[in-house]
Amino acid sequence: MENDTIAAVATPPGTGGVAVIRISGPEARAVLEKVFPSASAAHGQMTYGGIRRGGELLDTAMAVFFYGPRSYTGEDTAELHCHGSAVGVQRVLEFVYECGARPAQPGEFTRRAFVNGKMDLSQAEAVCDFISASSREGARASLGQLAGNLKERVLSYQELLTDALARVEAAVEYPEEDLEDEVAEDILPLLAEWKAGLLALAQTYRAGQIAKDGLRVAIAGKPNVGKSSLLNALCGMERAIVANVPGTTRDTIEQSIELDGIRIYLTDTAGIRSTNDEIEKQGVKRSENAINESKLSVFVLDGSGEITDEDRFVMRALKKSEADLFIVLNKLDACERLSEKDVEREFGAAPLRVSAKTGAGVGELKRRLTDYARQDRTAGEILVTNERHVFALKSAAHAIGEAEDALRGGMDMDCVTIDLNAAWRSLGEITGKTVSEEIIDRIFTKFCLGK
Numbered sequence: 001m002e003n004d005t006i007a008a009v010a011t012p013p014g015t016g017g018v019a020v021i022r023i024s025g026p027e028a029r030a031v032l033e034k035v036f037p038s039a040s041a042a043h044g045q046m047t048y049g050g051i052r053r054g055g056e057l058l059d060t061a062m063a064v065f066f067y068g069p070r071s072y073t074g075e076d077t078a079e080l081h082c083h084g085s086a087v088g089v090q091r092v093l094e095f096v097y098e099c100g101a102r103p104a105q106p107g108e109f110t111r112r113a114f115v116n117g118k119m120d121l122s123q124a125e126a127v128c129d130f131i132s133a134s135s136r137e138g139a140r141a142s143l144g145q146l147a148g149n150l151k152e153r154v155l156s157y158q159e160l161l162t163d164a165l166a167r168v169e170a171a172v173e174y175p176e177e178d179l180e181d182e183v184a185e186d187i188l189p190l191l192a193e194w195k196a197g198l199l200a201l202a203q204t205y206r207a208g209q210i211a212k213d214g215l216r217v218a219i220a221g222k223p224n225v226g227k228s229s230l231l232n233a234l235c236g237m238e239r240a241i242v243a244n245v246p247g248t249t250r251d252t253i254e255q256s257i258e259l260d261g262i263r264i265y266l267t268d269t270a271g272i273r274s275t276n277d278e279i280e281k282q283g284v285k286r287s288e289n290a291i292n293e294s295k296l297s298v299f300v301l302d303g304s305g306e307i308t309d310e311d312r313f314v315m316r317a318l319k320k321s322e323a324d325l326f327i328v329l330n331k332l333d334a335c336e337r338l339s340e341k342d343v344e345r346e347f348g349a350a351p352l353r354v355s356a357k358t359g360a361g362v363g364e365l366k367r368r369l370t371d372y373a374r375q376d377r378t379a380g381e382i383l384v385t386n387e388r389h390v391f392a393l394k395s396a397a398h399a400i401g402e403a404e405d406a407l408r409g410g411m412d413m414d415c416v417t418i419d420l421n422a423a424w425r426s427l428g429e430i431t432g433k434t435v436s437e438e439i440i441d442r443i444f445t446k447f448c449l450g451k
Protein backbone atom coordinates (compact mmCIF):
# COMPACT_ATOMS: atom_id res chain seq x y z
CA MET A 1 0.00 0.00 0.00
CA GLU A 2 2.77 2.40 0.86
CA ASN A 3 4.47 2.32 -2.47
CA ASP A 4 1.76 2.34 -5.06
CA THR A 5 0.65 5.32 -7.10
CA ILE A 6 -2.29 7.35 -5.88
CA ALA A 7 -4.47 10.00 -7.51
CA ALA A 8 -7.20 12.38 -6.39
CA VAL A 9 -8.73 15.73 -7.19
CA ALA A 10 -6.95 18.31 -5.03
CA THR A 11 -9.50 21.09 -5.55
CA PRO A 12 -13.02 21.19 -4.09
CA PRO A 13 -15.76 19.21 -5.85
CA GLY A 14 -18.13 20.99 -8.21
CA THR A 15 -17.72 23.66 -10.83
CA GLY A 16 -14.69 25.95 -10.74
CA GLY A 17 -12.21 27.84 -12.84
CA VAL A 18 -9.58 25.14 -12.73
CA ALA A 19 -9.48 21.73 -11.07
CA VAL A 20 -6.22 20.02 -10.13
CA ILE A 21 -5.69 16.28 -10.18
CA ARG A 22 -2.64 15.08 -8.29
CA ILE A 23 -0.84 11.82 -8.95
CA SER A 24 1.93 10.63 -6.63
CA GLY A 25 4.05 7.49 -6.50
CA PRO A 26 6.57 5.49 -8.51
CA GLU A 27 4.27 5.20 -11.55
CA ALA A 28 3.34 8.89 -11.62
CA ARG A 29 5.55 9.60 -14.63
CA ALA A 30 4.23 6.60 -16.58
CA VAL A 31 0.63 7.56 -15.79
CA LEU A 32 1.24 11.15 -16.86
CA GLU A 33 2.77 10.10 -20.17
CA LYS A 34 -0.26 7.99 -21.00
CA VAL A 35 -2.79 10.62 -19.97
CA PHE A 36 -0.94 13.69 -21.21
CA PRO A 37 1.59 12.69 -23.87
CA SER A 38 2.86 16.22 -24.46
CA ALA A 39 4.08 16.61 -20.83
CA SER A 40 7.48 18.25 -20.42
CA ALA A 41 10.24 16.07 -19.03
CA ALA A 42 11.65 19.05 -17.15
CA HIS A 43 11.07 19.29 -13.38
CA GLY A 44 8.31 21.72 -12.54
CA GLN A 45 7.65 22.88 -16.06
CA MET A 46 4.02 23.35 -16.86
CA THR A 47 2.89 22.64 -20.41
CA TYR A 48 -0.38 22.90 -22.28
CA GLY A 49 -1.86 19.96 -24.16
CA GLY A 50 -4.72 17.58 -24.73
CA ILE A 51 -5.96 14.67 -22.63
CA ARG A 52 -7.17 11.94 -25.00
CA ARG A 53 -8.54 8.55 -24.15
CA GLY A 54 -8.49 6.41 -27.30
CA GLY A 55 -9.37 8.99 -29.90
CA GLU A 56 -11.63 11.02 -27.66
CA LEU A 57 -10.65 14.38 -26.27
CA LEU A 58 -11.47 14.56 -22.52
CA ASP A 59 -10.02 18.00 -21.81
CA THR A 60 -7.47 20.56 -22.93
CA ALA A 61 -5.37 21.06 -19.84
CA MET A 62 -1.99 21.90 -18.37
CA ALA A 63 0.35 19.44 -16.71
CA VAL A 64 3.49 19.58 -14.59
CA PHE A 65 5.81 16.97 -13.15
CA PHE A 66 7.99 17.02 -10.03
CA TYR A 67 10.71 14.43 -9.59
CA GLY A 68 10.94 12.98 -6.10
CA PRO A 69 12.20 13.86 -3.60
CA ARG A 70 11.65 17.47 -4.77
CA SER A 71 7.89 17.36 -4.42
CA TYR A 72 5.18 17.83 -1.79
CA THR A 73 4.99 14.11 -1.03
CA GLY A 74 8.68 13.46 -1.63
CA GLU A 75 7.69 11.05 -4.41
CA ASP A 76 7.39 11.56 -8.14
CA THR A 77 4.31 13.71 -8.52
CA ALA A 78 2.27 14.83 -11.51
CA GLU A 79 -0.42 17.47 -11.57
CA LEU A 80 -3.11 17.89 -14.21
CA HIS A 81 -4.69 21.32 -14.22
CA CYS A 82 -8.02 20.72 -15.93
CA HIS A 83 -11.03 22.89 -16.63
CA GLY A 84 -13.11 23.03 -13.46
CA SER A 85 -15.90 20.95 -14.94
CA ALA A 86 -17.29 18.38 -12.50
CA VAL A 87 -18.07 15.96 -15.31
CA GLY A 88 -14.84 16.61 -17.19
CA VAL A 89 -12.71 16.09 -14.08
CA GLN A 90 -14.50 12.85 -13.24
CA ARG A 91 -13.79 11.49 -16.71
CA VAL A 92 -10.11 12.46 -16.57
CA LEU A 93 -9.80 10.95 -13.09
CA GLU A 94 -11.27 7.63 -14.29
CA PHE A 95 -8.77 7.67 -17.14
CA VAL A 96 -5.94 8.29 -14.64
CA TYR A 97 -7.09 5.22 -12.66
CA GLU A 98 -7.18 3.14 -15.86
CA CYS A 99 -3.60 4.18 -16.52
CA GLY A 100 -2.29 2.72 -13.27
CA ALA A 101 -3.09 4.96 -10.30
CA ARG A 102 -5.55 4.10 -7.55
CA PRO A 103 -7.84 6.47 -5.64
CA ALA A 104 -6.03 8.15 -2.74
CA GLN A 105 -7.35 7.90 0.80
CA PRO A 106 -8.15 11.13 2.67
CA GLY A 107 -4.89 12.75 3.77
CA GLU A 108 -2.77 10.22 1.93
CA PHE A 109 -0.62 12.76 0.04
CA THR A 110 0.24 14.54 3.27
CA ARG A 111 0.76 11.22 5.04
CA ARG A 112 3.34 10.35 2.42
CA ALA A 113 4.97 13.75 2.90
CA PHE A 114 5.23 12.90 6.62
CA VAL A 115 6.49 9.35 6.04
CA ASN A 116 9.09 10.66 3.57
CA GLY A 117 10.34 13.26 6.04
CA LYS A 118 9.07 16.29 4.10
CA MET A 119 7.32 17.47 7.24
CA ASP A 120 6.90 16.34 10.80
CA LEU A 121 3.60 15.33 12.35
CA SER A 122 2.89 18.78 13.79
CA GLN A 123 3.27 20.27 10.31
CA ALA A 124 1.04 17.62 8.76
CA GLU A 125 -1.62 18.36 11.36
CA ALA A 126 -1.24 22.05 10.58
CA VAL A 127 -2.02 21.42 6.91
CA CYS A 128 -5.42 20.06 7.96
CA ASP A 129 -6.03 22.92 10.40
CA PHE A 130 -5.01 25.57 7.89
CA ILE A 131 -7.39 24.27 5.25
CA SER A 132 -10.30 24.25 7.67
CA ALA A 133 -9.45 27.52 9.45
CA SER A 134 -12.55 29.63 10.07
CA SER A 135 -10.86 32.87 11.09
CA ARG A 136 -7.73 34.88 10.34
CA GLU A 137 -6.26 34.05 13.72
CA GLY A 138 -6.93 30.36 13.14
CA ALA A 139 -5.24 30.58 9.76
CA ARG A 140 -2.27 32.45 11.23
CA ALA A 141 -1.79 29.94 14.05
CA SER A 142 -1.92 26.90 11.77
CA LEU A 143 0.29 28.51 9.15
CA GLY A 144 2.93 29.21 11.81
CA GLN A 145 2.79 25.57 12.77
CA LEU A 146 2.93 24.54 9.10
CA ALA A 147 6.04 26.66 8.71
CA GLY A 148 7.54 24.65 11.57
CA ASN A 149 7.44 26.98 14.58
CA LEU A 150 6.25 24.29 16.99
CA LYS A 151 8.46 21.64 15.45
CA GLU A 152 11.57 23.84 15.79
CA ARG A 153 10.75 24.66 19.39
CA VAL A 154 10.22 21.01 20.25
CA LEU A 155 13.38 19.93 18.47
CA SER A 156 15.40 22.52 20.37
CA TYR A 157 14.07 21.21 23.69
CA GLN A 158 14.92 17.69 22.58
CA GLU A 159 18.44 18.79 21.77
CA LEU A 160 18.84 20.34 25.21
CA LEU A 161 17.56 17.14 26.79
CA THR A 162 20.01 15.10 24.76
CA ASP A 163 22.91 17.27 25.98
CA ALA A 164 21.74 16.91 29.57
CA LEU A 165 21.41 13.15 29.12
CA ALA A 166 24.98 12.94 27.84
CA ARG A 167 26.23 14.67 30.97
CA VAL A 168 24.18 12.52 33.31
CA GLU A 169 25.30 9.38 31.53
CA ALA A 170 28.94 10.44 31.79
CA ALA A 171 28.49 10.78 35.54
CA VAL A 172 27.01 7.29 35.66
CA GLU A 173 29.73 5.83 33.50
CA TYR A 174 32.69 7.34 35.31
CA PRO A 175 31.70 7.17 38.99
CA GLU A 176 35.37 7.48 39.99
CA GLU A 177 35.39 11.07 38.76
CA ASP A 178 32.64 12.11 41.18
CA LEU A 179 30.83 14.12 38.57
CA GLU A 180 27.41 13.66 40.10
CA ASP A 181 27.27 16.74 42.32
CA GLU A 182 28.68 19.00 39.67
CA VAL A 183 26.26 17.70 37.04
CA ALA A 184 23.33 18.07 39.42
CA GLU A 185 24.30 21.63 40.22
CA ASP A 186 24.65 22.57 36.56
CA ILE A 187 21.53 20.84 35.34
CA LEU A 188 19.00 21.63 38.06
CA PRO A 189 18.43 25.29 37.09
CA LEU A 190 18.20 24.26 33.43
CA LEU A 191 15.55 21.67 34.18
CA ALA A 192 13.46 24.24 36.04
CA GLU A 193 13.76 26.60 33.10
CA TRP A 194 12.78 23.97 30.54
CA LYS A 195 9.86 22.80 32.61
CA ALA A 196 8.55 26.36 32.90
CA GLY A 197 9.06 26.94 29.17
CA LEU A 198 7.14 23.80 28.23
CA LEU A 199 4.31 24.66 30.60
CA ALA A 200 4.13 28.20 29.22
CA LEU A 201 3.85 26.72 25.75
CA ALA A 202 1.10 24.37 26.89
CA GLN A 203 -0.70 27.34 28.38
CA THR A 204 -1.07 28.99 25.00
CA TYR A 205 -3.64 26.27 24.29
CA ARG A 206 -6.52 28.33 25.67
CA ALA A 207 -5.87 31.15 23.22
CA GLY A 208 -4.85 28.62 20.56
CA GLN A 209 -8.10 26.75 20.84
CA ILE A 210 -10.05 29.98 20.52
CA ALA A 211 -7.98 31.00 17.50
CA LYS A 212 -8.61 27.64 15.89
CA ASP A 213 -12.19 26.81 16.87
CA GLY A 214 -13.55 30.23 17.77
CA LEU A 215 -15.18 31.44 20.97
CA ARG A 216 -18.71 30.45 21.95
CA VAL A 217 -20.56 33.24 23.69
CA ALA A 218 -24.11 32.98 25.06
CA ILE A 219 -26.19 36.12 25.57
CA ALA A 220 -28.32 35.44 28.61
CA GLY A 221 -30.74 37.29 30.84
CA LYS A 222 -34.35 37.50 31.92
CA PRO A 223 -36.98 38.34 29.26
CA ASN A 224 -37.10 41.77 27.60
CA VAL A 225 -33.71 43.12 28.80
CA GLY A 226 -32.46 43.51 25.21
CA LYS A 227 -30.54 40.30 24.49
CA SER A 228 -31.74 40.04 20.92
CA SER A 229 -31.09 43.74 20.42
CA LEU A 230 -27.54 43.19 21.66
CA LEU A 231 -27.05 40.26 19.30
CA ASN A 232 -28.20 42.46 16.44
CA ALA A 233 -25.91 45.30 17.53
CA LEU A 234 -22.92 42.93 17.77
CA CYS A 235 -23.42 41.40 14.36
CA GLY A 236 -24.50 44.59 12.65
CA MET A 237 -27.74 43.25 11.21
CA GLU A 238 -31.31 42.56 12.24
CA ARG A 239 -30.66 38.90 12.88
CA ALA A 240 -33.19 38.33 15.66
CA ILE A 241 -36.73 39.60 16.15
CA VAL A 242 -36.91 42.39 18.73
CA ALA A 243 -40.17 43.41 20.39
CA ASN A 244 -41.27 45.01 23.59
CA VAL A 245 -42.89 41.73 24.64
CA PRO A 246 -41.21 39.49 27.23
CA GLY A 247 -40.73 36.06 25.72
CA THR A 248 -40.15 37.28 22.14
CA THR A 249 -37.24 34.95 21.50
CA ARG A 250 -38.48 31.39 21.88
CA ASP A 251 -35.59 29.40 20.48
CA THR A 252 -31.83 29.96 20.56
CA ILE A 253 -30.47 31.97 17.63
CA GLU A 254 -26.88 31.55 16.51
CA GLN A 255 -24.82 33.98 14.51
CA SER A 256 -21.08 33.92 14.02
CA ILE A 257 -19.01 37.05 13.57
CA GLU A 258 -15.30 37.64 13.08
CA LEU A 259 -13.92 40.13 15.58
CA ASP A 260 -10.36 41.24 15.06
CA GLY A 261 -9.50 37.96 13.34
CA ILE A 262 -11.27 35.77 15.89
CA ARG A 263 -14.39 33.77 15.07
CA ILE A 264 -17.08 34.34 17.67
CA TYR A 265 -20.20 32.19 17.79
CA LEU A 266 -22.90 34.25 19.44
CA THR A 267 -26.03 32.58 20.77
CA ASP A 268 -29.01 34.73 21.60
CA THR A 269 -31.16 32.85 24.08
CA ALA A 270 -34.76 32.88 25.15
CA GLY A 271 -35.20 34.93 28.33
CA ILE A 272 -34.72 32.64 31.31
CA ARG A 273 -37.52 32.58 33.87
CA SER A 274 -39.60 29.96 35.61
CA THR A 275 -42.71 29.44 33.56
CA ASN A 276 -45.56 27.02 33.02
CA ASP A 277 -45.84 27.69 29.31
CA GLU A 278 -44.76 24.49 27.58
CA ILE A 279 -43.05 26.17 24.63
CA GLU A 280 -41.30 28.74 26.78
CA LYS A 281 -40.12 25.96 29.10
CA GLN A 282 -38.39 24.24 26.20
CA GLY A 283 -36.85 27.56 25.18
CA VAL A 284 -35.46 28.08 28.69
CA LYS A 285 -33.99 24.57 28.61
CA ARG A 286 -32.27 25.43 25.34
CA SER A 287 -30.97 28.66 26.85
CA GLU A 288 -29.43 26.70 29.69
CA ASN A 289 -27.85 24.27 27.24
CA ALA A 290 -26.41 27.17 25.24
CA ILE A 291 -24.88 28.61 28.40
CA ASN A 292 -23.34 25.26 29.29
CA GLU A 293 -21.82 24.91 25.84
CA SER A 294 -20.32 28.39 25.89
CA LYS A 295 -16.98 29.48 27.22
CA LEU A 296 -18.36 32.87 28.12
CA SER A 297 -21.79 34.23 28.99
CA VAL A 298 -22.86 37.82 28.55
CA PHE A 299 -25.41 38.45 31.30
CA VAL A 300 -27.69 41.28 30.20
CA LEU A 301 -29.49 43.49 32.73
CA ASP A 302 -32.00 46.22 32.00
CA GLY A 303 -30.59 49.48 33.35
CA SER A 304 -33.94 51.21 33.05
CA GLY A 305 -35.44 48.83 35.60
CA GLU A 306 -34.53 47.36 38.93
CA ILE A 307 -32.71 44.15 39.71
CA THR A 308 -35.45 41.58 40.21
CA ASP A 309 -35.72 38.01 41.41
CA GLU A 310 -35.84 37.02 37.76
CA ASP A 311 -32.32 38.44 37.31
CA ARG A 312 -31.17 36.54 40.39
CA PHE A 313 -32.73 33.40 38.97
CA VAL A 314 -30.69 33.83 35.78
CA MET A 315 -27.53 34.50 37.77
CA ARG A 316 -27.99 31.23 39.62
CA ALA A 317 -28.26 29.37 36.31
CA LEU A 318 -25.12 31.13 35.06
CA LYS A 319 -23.19 30.32 38.22
CA LYS A 320 -24.02 26.64 37.79
CA SER A 321 -22.28 26.57 34.41
CA GLU A 322 -18.52 26.67 33.96
CA ALA A 323 -18.74 29.62 31.59
CA ASP A 324 -16.94 32.85 32.45
CA LEU A 325 -19.16 35.86 32.90
CA PHE A 326 -19.43 39.39 31.53
CA ILE A 327 -22.20 41.54 32.94
CA VAL A 328 -23.74 44.12 30.65
CA LEU A 329 -26.05 46.88 31.81
CA ASN A 330 -28.20 47.65 28.81
CA LYS A 331 -30.49 50.56 27.85
CA LEU A 332 -28.10 53.24 29.07
CA ASP A 333 -29.90 55.63 26.69
CA ALA A 334 -33.14 55.27 28.66
CA CYS A 335 -33.78 56.73 32.09
CA GLU A 336 -31.27 55.22 34.41
CA ARG A 337 -32.57 53.30 37.38
CA LEU A 338 -29.67 50.96 37.96
CA SER A 339 -26.10 52.07 38.62
CA GLU A 340 -22.92 50.11 38.11
CA LYS A 341 -22.52 50.11 41.89
CA ASP A 342 -25.94 48.47 42.36
CA VAL A 343 -24.95 45.68 40.00
CA GLU A 344 -21.58 45.21 41.63
CA ARG A 345 -23.16 45.04 45.07
CA GLU A 346 -25.69 42.47 43.91
CA PHE A 347 -23.58 40.28 41.61
CA GLY A 348 -20.00 40.91 42.72
CA ALA A 349 -18.71 42.26 39.42
CA ALA A 350 -18.90 45.63 37.68
CA PRO A 351 -20.97 45.70 34.51
CA LEU A 352 -20.19 47.29 31.19
CA ARG A 353 -22.79 49.91 30.26
CA VAL A 354 -24.17 49.69 26.76
CA SER A 355 -27.11 50.67 24.68
CA ALA A 356 -28.05 48.01 22.16
CA LYS A 357 -30.40 50.59 20.70
CA THR A 358 -27.88 53.39 19.98
CA GLY A 359 -24.79 51.17 19.81
CA ALA A 360 -23.07 53.04 22.65
CA GLY A 361 -20.63 50.77 24.50
CA VAL A 362 -20.97 47.98 21.94
CA GLY A 363 -17.49 48.74 20.58
CA GLU A 364 -16.10 48.43 24.09
CA LEU A 365 -17.92 45.11 24.54
CA LYS A 366 -16.33 43.86 21.32
CA ARG A 367 -12.93 44.97 22.58
CA ARG A 368 -13.46 43.08 25.82
CA LEU A 369 -14.48 39.98 23.92
CA THR A 370 -11.31 40.02 21.83
CA ASP A 371 -9.15 40.77 24.88
CA TYR A 372 -10.73 37.80 26.60
CA ALA A 373 -10.02 35.63 23.56
CA ARG A 374 -6.39 36.71 23.41
CA GLN A 375 -5.45 36.42 27.06
CA ASP A 376 -2.79 33.82 28.01
CA ARG A 377 -0.69 34.51 24.99
CA THR A 378 2.92 33.96 25.89
CA ALA A 379 5.70 31.76 24.59
CA GLY A 380 6.37 34.06 21.64
CA GLU A 381 4.26 33.69 18.57
CA ILE A 382 3.60 29.97 18.91
CA LEU A 383 0.03 29.04 19.69
CA VAL A 384 -0.62 25.45 20.61
CA THR A 385 -3.96 24.50 19.07
CA ASN A 386 -4.07 20.77 19.61
CA GLU A 387 -4.95 18.81 22.72
CA ARG A 388 -2.55 16.04 21.79
CA HIS A 389 0.29 18.55 21.78
CA VAL A 390 -0.76 20.00 25.15
CA PHE A 391 -0.78 16.54 26.65
CA ALA A 392 2.70 15.80 25.28
CA LEU A 393 4.08 19.14 26.52
CA LYS A 394 2.65 18.61 29.99
CA SER A 395 3.94 15.03 30.12
CA ALA A 396 7.39 16.24 29.15
CA ALA A 397 7.27 18.96 31.81
CA HIS A 398 6.14 16.40 34.36
CA ALA A 399 8.99 14.03 33.50
CA ILE A 400 11.46 16.89 33.79
CA GLY A 401 9.99 17.65 37.22
CA GLU A 402 10.59 14.02 38.20
CA ALA A 403 14.19 14.32 37.01
CA GLU A 404 14.57 17.43 39.18
CA ASP A 405 13.20 15.59 42.22
CA ALA A 406 15.50 12.63 41.59
CA LEU A 407 18.54 14.89 41.28
CA ARG A 408 17.63 16.88 44.37
CA GLY A 409 16.82 13.79 46.37
CA GLY A 410 20.22 12.36 45.56
CA MET A 411 18.64 9.38 43.85
CA ASP A 412 20.49 7.08 41.54
CA MET A 413 21.53 8.87 38.36
CA ASP A 414 19.82 6.11 36.37
CA CYS A 415 16.46 7.46 37.53
CA VAL A 416 17.37 10.85 36.13
CA THR A 417 18.26 9.23 32.83
CA ILE A 418 14.92 7.47 32.71
CA ASP A 419 13.01 10.69 33.40
CA LEU A 420 14.92 12.72 30.84
CA ASN A 421 14.37 10.01 28.25
CA ALA A 422 10.67 10.02 29.07
CA ALA A 423 10.57 13.78 28.52
CA TRP A 424 12.32 13.38 25.18
CA ARG A 425 9.85 10.71 24.09
CA SER A 426 6.85 12.82 25.11
CA LEU A 427 8.13 15.63 22.91
CA GLY A 428 8.62 13.11 20.12
CA GLU A 429 4.86 12.57 20.10
CA ILE A 430 4.49 16.09 18.75
CA THR A 431 6.95 15.64 15.92
CA GLY A 432 5.68 12.10 15.32
CA LYS A 433 9.00 10.41 16.09
CA THR A 434 7.61 8.44 19.02
CA VAL A 435 3.98 8.07 18.14
CA SER A 436 2.03 4.89 17.44
CA GLU A 437 0.68 3.92 14.04
CA GLU A 438 -2.90 4.07 15.41
CA ILE A 439 -2.52 7.71 16.35
CA ILE A 440 -1.06 8.51 12.96
CA ASP A 441 -3.99 6.71 11.31
CA ARG A 442 -6.43 8.67 13.42
CA ILE A 443 -4.82 11.97 12.51
CA PHE A 444 -4.78 11.39 8.76
CA THR A 445 -8.28 9.95 8.42
CA LYS A 446 -9.61 13.34 9.58
CA PHE A 447 -8.13 14.95 6.46
CA CYS A 448 -10.13 15.81 3.42
CA LEU A 449 -9.76 13.83 0.21
CA GLY A 450 -7.03 15.06 -2.09
CA LYS A 451 -4.84 16.54 0.65
Ligand SMILES: Nc1nc2c(c(=O)[nH]1)N(C=O)[C@@H](CNc1ccc(C(=O)N[C@@H](CCC(=O)O)C(=O)O)cc1)CN2
Nearest residue numbers: 010020022044066069070071072073074079118127451
Ligand atom coordinates in the same frame (compact mmCIF):
# COMPACT_ATOMS: atom_id res chain seq x y z
N1 LIG B 1 0.01 23.25 -7.58
C1 LIG B 1 0.13 23.07 -6.29
N2 LIG B 1 -0.01 24.09 -5.43
C2 LIG B 1 0.13 23.91 -4.10
C3 LIG B 1 0.42 22.63 -3.57
C4 LIG B 1 0.57 21.55 -4.49
O1 LIG B 1 0.80 20.40 -4.11
N3 LIG B 1 0.42 21.82 -5.82
N4 LIG B 1 0.56 22.49 -2.18
C5 LIG B 1 0.30 21.31 -1.53
O2 LIG B 1 -0.20 21.25 -0.44
C6 LIG B 1 0.78 23.69 -1.34
C7 LIG B 1 2.22 24.12 -1.42
N5 LIG B 1 3.06 23.21 -0.69
C8 LIG B 1 4.14 22.57 -1.25
C9 LIG B 1 5.15 22.16 -0.42
C10 LIG B 1 6.27 21.60 -0.94
C11 LIG B 1 6.39 21.42 -2.32
C12 LIG B 1 7.63 20.87 -2.90
O3 LIG B 1 7.67 20.57 -4.07
N6 LIG B 1 8.70 20.78 -2.14
C13 LIG B 1 9.95 20.25 -2.61
C14 LIG B 1 10.67 21.20 -3.53
C15 LIG B 1 10.86 22.58 -3.00
C16 LIG B 1 11.60 23.45 -3.99
O4 LIG B 1 11.59 23.22 -5.17
O5 LIG B 1 12.23 24.41 -3.48
C17 LIG B 1 10.80 19.84 -1.43
O6 LIG B 1 10.41 20.11 -0.30
O7 LIG B 1 11.82 19.21 -1.67
C18 LIG B 1 5.35 21.78 -3.14
C19 LIG B 1 4.22 22.36 -2.62
C20 LIG B 1 -0.11 24.78 -1.83
N7 LIG B 1 -0.05 24.96 -3.27
Ligand SMILES: Nc1nc2c(ncn2[C@@H]2O[C@H](COP(=O)(O)OP(=O)(O)OP(=O)(O)O)[C@@H](O)[C@H]2O)c(=O)[nH]1
Nearest residue numbers: 223224225226227228229244247248249271356357
Ligand atom coordinates in the same frame (compact mmCIF):
# COMPACT_ATOMS: atom_id res chain seq x y z
N1 LIG C 1 -34.25 52.24 25.19
C1 LIG C 1 -33.72 51.05 24.91
N2 LIG C 1 -34.50 50.03 24.60
C2 LIG C 1 -33.93 48.85 24.31
C3 LIG C 1 -32.54 48.68 24.28
N3 LIG C 1 -32.27 47.40 23.95
C4 LIG C 1 -33.46 46.80 23.77
N4 LIG C 1 -34.46 47.67 23.97
C5 LIG C 1 -35.88 47.41 23.86
O1 LIG C 1 -36.26 46.41 24.79
C6 LIG C 1 -37.27 45.60 24.26
C7 LIG C 1 -36.85 44.14 24.32
O2 LIG C 1 -35.75 43.96 23.47
P1 LIG C 1 -35.28 42.51 22.99
O3 LIG C 1 -33.97 42.68 22.35
O4 LIG C 1 -36.36 41.85 22.21
O5 LIG C 1 -35.15 41.82 24.42
P2 LIG C 1 -34.79 40.29 24.75
O6 LIG C 1 -33.95 40.30 25.95
O7 LIG C 1 -34.27 39.62 23.55
O8 LIG C 1 -36.21 39.72 25.13
P3 LIG C 1 -36.74 38.18 25.10
O9 LIG C 1 -36.38 37.61 23.78
O10 LIG C 1 -38.18 38.34 25.28
O11 LIG C 1 -36.12 37.49 26.24
C8 LIG C 1 -37.51 46.08 22.85
O12 LIG C 1 -38.59 46.97 22.83
C9 LIG C 1 -36.23 46.82 22.53
O13 LIG C 1 -36.41 47.83 21.56
C10 LIG C 1 -31.72 49.81 24.59
O14 LIG C 1 -30.49 49.76 24.61
N5 LIG C 1 -32.37 50.96 24.90
Ligand SMILES: [Mg+2]
Nearest residue numbers: 227228248249
Ligand atom coordinates in the same frame (compact mmCIF):
# COMPACT_ATOMS: atom_id res chain seq x y z
MG1 LIG D 1 -34.92 38.06 22.47
